[in-house]
Amino acid sequence: MSAWITGPIQNGTTSVGTTAVPLSTATIEFNRGVTICSLQTNTGIVYVGASNVTTANGFPLAAGQSVTIEAASPAACFVIASASSQEVRWLGA
DSSP, X not given: OOOOOOSOOEEEEEEEOSSOEESOOSOOOOSSOEEEEEOTTOOSOEEEESTTOOTTTSEEEOTTOEEEEOXXXXXXXXXXXXXXXXXXXXXXX
């Protein structure tokens, strides 16, 4: 049985291009991690990873796909895309 979420749920949208960016630069802490979803309207692949993420080493997300990462903050998760003007939505607790 999972424990209840004790902190607030945080969410956001991040614009992604061909340069790696953090999901957020805000000071937010998670207890349960973050789920990252590549928007259904994206035309490129979004790659998720650490600050050194590239299109060659990141975890790929096609349009509509998502991944959950046990990260303490959205600032610890970086994204980069194979094309400009992509977007991800994220939700953490």
